[in-house]
Amino acid sequence: MKFTISQLAKVGLLATAAFLYDNFKSLFSILKAKLELYFRPQLPQSLTDKFGKWAVITGGSDGIGKGYAKELARRGINVVIISHMKEELIATAKEIENLYGTEAKWIVADFSKGKEVYQHIKHELRDIPVGILVNNVGCASYPDELGNRSEDFLWSIINVNVGAVTVMSRLIIPQMKKHGKGAIVNIASGFELMPTPLMAVYGATKRYVRSLSLAMERELSEYNITVQCVTPVLVVTKIVQFSDFLSQSYFFGTSVEAYTRSLVLTLGKTQETTGYWTHAIIYFIGKLTPEWLRIRIIHAIARYIKKGYMKNRIEKKSYRQINIQSYSVFFALIIDIQYLYIKRIIKYP
Template sequence: MFLILLLALVGLVAVVLALLDTLWSPLQLISSYLMPYFLPSEVQPLSKKFGQWAVVTGGTDGIGKNYAMELAQRGISLVIISRNPDKLKTVAGEIEKRYGVKAKTVVADFSKGPEVYAHIEEQIRDIPVGILVNNVGVQYDYPMEVCEVPLSKTWELIHVNVGAVTCMTRLVLDGMVARGRGAVVNVSSGSELQPLPLMTIYAATKAYIQSFTMSVREEYGPKGIHVQHLSPLFVSTKMNSFSQQLLEGNLLVPDAAAYARQAVITLGRVDNTTGYWLHGLQYTLIKIPPVWIRTKIGTHLNRQFRRDYDENSKVKSHVVPDSEIVEDLVNAL
């Protein structure tokens, strides 16, 4: 009888812990949205809480660009890092004109690996970075098996998705610790939740970001640094262009502007979050099945994306240019 009660107690504790682990992030997300309404005195401006300057990697498109805009709207000056000088100039000019803050640009191609960081360090040496948003990332061009991925693409995934988040974090942490405040936001992906066949390397890099972020938080949280793990699910960006046909018009897929608006609200208030309330609900539901089921579902979804991509590629390859049509008509006459 005692053994049965003991096993029942152990089972109950296990269920409660599993529920807390599953629901904790959504509850934090909800509280972060409600706090300004119920506890306005607890909400500090980001510039006062972390500092006047933010660095955003991959800040010329998608989530990165819109996250930078949201920070600028809150009075934060920006260093935007990207590989395209023309886009950098355009985005920086837009930010300065619209929000009246400073916007410095740094041209750097993270796919080049270690060689880019000395240049970045030199460019931000005299800037008291209060917020670092490790947003830069690359995705597969379309779902494919590991041996189909070109070696150059493999290294690009590792250098950008793993190397950038690691090295950029190292660059700014000492300064943040010296000032006794700061925030690091590492943008991961819902693909971290399970192995993801046909996007194997990409998902593995995102699992790295999750592990890295949680470990850095334990090391530097006691030193006054807020380290946030931001894990969006599908967002309508160029990065997911191969899947747009399947995701188009889906209420669960926000555009980058809508996503960034909600994600910035969680900064400094939530440690682990999807950044978007509907993604939070999805994330909670996804975690319920065991990993092997999630992996099978992910495989099925990626095979559908691959079929759609192959089908679209076939259609495009059969489109006859207007010049050829005219030529055929002339020949027929």
């Protein structure tokens, strides 16, 4: 059977429509959720009605995790925040209770330790009917080659970025099935879009989170359990202070408050989201770029960030290890690629 020009055009049109839908659905869901606040102020169900009165947020003492916990509390949901930083947990829990009048519990757990922490978490959550689980905790470090990483660091990043999202989901799913409702939010990263030289393990773990999330969504939909994968681009928090460049990404970056407020609006409305409208546009532009070029650009940017980090270390600036939710500089610079040429960061052979 021979294809005519007309038939090929129809196939091309369908392929284009499918591509646009797949890549713009996040933006549409975000805009729809925002517009509903004005055109449908009295929505039929609150988050508590839809999912339950309690939420668990890993990595909830800082950054996106803290912002998400506060946003849920603002909507009347009690929260349990989990982190390895006890003082920050206590302060965050008190802040939430004082601001919103909801209950805020905390659990100290270092996910980098692996299997040993989950029995303690399970015990602490035994009497709490968890309706929302936010798998937010993440771990990374400054860019460097895989061969230069210590084994301890590699196990830490695998335990935190892969182990936590997997085991915490397994821990909570049975009770969600029993209650016949629930939501699991898995925070991935824009880094899942391509292999990331000098951040190889981090990027691979975030790709894992996306794959796991989409599979879980299919498995759990029949039990009325929502699974959402979140792929932020750049959220500006104090944890990116190791890089002056990242810290100053004011145009492309988003504040935690603005980001989490937008992100929570999408809960229960889409299985994948970037969380914020500018992130959706940047993500779309990134996907239009050939993968070989994405890899080349992110490698050059990672080298640039590593150079800045090492310079800061030489100048004896103090930086703690990065415990992050998600960030990506690739998307910011791919749009402003002229800046890269001017600074001669990218050099083609």
